[in-house]
Amino acid sequence: xxxxxxxxxxxxxxxxxxxxxxxxxxxxxxxxxxxxxxxxxxxxxxxxxxxxxxxxxxxxxxxxxxxxxxxxxxxxxxxxxxxxxxxxxxxxxxxxxxxxxxxxxxxxxxxxxxxxxxxxxxxxxxxxxxxxxxxxxxxxxxxxxxxxxxxxxxxxxxxxxxxxxxxxxxxxxxxxxxxxxxxxxxxxxxxxxxxxxxxxxxxxxxxxxxxxxxxxxxxxxxxxxxxxxxxxxxxxxxxxxxxxxxxxxxxxxxxxx
Numbered sequence: 001x002x003x004x005x006x007x008x009x010x011x012x013x014x015x016x017x018x019x020x021x022x023x024x025x026x027x028x029x030x031x032x033x034x035x036x037x038x039x040x041x042x043x044x045x046x047x048x049x050x051x052x053x054x055x056x057x058x059x060x061x062x063x064x065x066x067x068x069x070x071x072x073x074x075x076x077x078x079x080x081x082x083x084x085x086x087x088x089x090x091x092x093x094x095x096x097x098x099x100x101x102x103x104x105x106x107x108x109x110x111x112x113x114x115x116x117x118x119x120x121x122x123x124x125x126x127x128x129x130x131x132x133x134x135x136x137x138x139x140x141x142x143x144x145x146x147x148x149x150x151x152x153x154x155x156x157x158x159x160x161x162x163x164x165x166x167x168x169x170x171x172x173x174x175x176x177x178x179x180x181x182x183x184x185x186x187x188x189x190x191x192x193x194x195x196x197x198x199x200x201x202x203x204x205x206x207x208x209x210x211x212x213x214x215x216x217x218x219x220x221x222x223x224x225x226x227x228x229x230x231x232x233x234x235x236x237x238x239x240x241x242x243x244x245x246x247x248x249x250x251x252x253x254x255x256x257x
Contacts, residue, residue: 005064006031006158006189012051012061014044014213021047023213024061029191029206031066034184036204036221037193038230040238044213045193046086046162052191053083053160066157079107082156084147086163086193090135096122096146097131103150114153121149124179126172140167148176152183159183161192165199177203197231211238 007029014022022044029035039045050056052063054074063070068077091099097118104114122131125145130138135146144167151159159180165173180190180203194200200207201221207230208218216237217224225233235241 004030006033006066007052007160007191008062008064009048009052010062010064012048012063013059014047014051014056015059021213022051022058025210025213025215027208027215027218029189031189032184032187033189033206034180034204035189035191036200036207037191037210038195038197038200038207038234039193039210041195043210043238045210047213048210049160049162049191049193050085053081053085054078055083055085055088079154080157082151082154082159084144084151084159084161084164086166090143090147090150092136092138092143093134095132095134096127096138096142096149099135099146100149100153104153107154109154117153118149121152122146125149125175141169141172144168145172145176152179157188159188159190159192161190163194164192165194165196197229197234201225201230209234209237 005028009025009027012022012025013020025048037045037049047056051058051061052070054070054077057071065077066080068080070077091102094102100118100121101114104118105111119131122128125148127142127145127149130142135143138146144164148161148164151161164176168176184190205221206219207221207224209216209224221230
């Protein structure tokens, strides 16, 4: 394990029946980095991040969070960890303010600390006017933002975010980027997965390319890019690009069919 890593994954493996979703994956995320995880659909990104954050038990392997073995002592490790998972249902019969407050109280935070933090987070994320609204009535983007507030309320030192910008409007996206950039600037570490290469290229200083449950390349952004754009490098590493020259001619017809 790297002593300077906020998150170290060693030999993480997960199988679903005869399908190997993650295959003995190793990865080190340096402390203080903004780390992007990219890969095609079905690459194993969400499964990897779920095992790295205690949401899914690996068949084999270890996840070390800021020096703590996540699966040996999950309570201790999770105190330092904030997670925005993909597709995990929230307690949506609570209001937005109640949900963030409840997340802090579950972490053992004093009520007089969690209350002003919850209000401040909702205001920063543009949800102040929806604080009394039930989460079940939130849009997809609002739900994503309140889930991020829940991940931040206890001031973790490591944030693991699965598609944090999905369904979020550009104004809210800019606010989230500002919050996360300031968080890393203050010594925190962010790991995020995304399909948007331009976003990862603008935000992240490190990146890992995952395909078929394995790491194809990982390290500093400029090293992984190898002198080209991240999207071009990604396609080169992952492969699978289809040449459609001469195909779908009917879509290019000049008149109605």
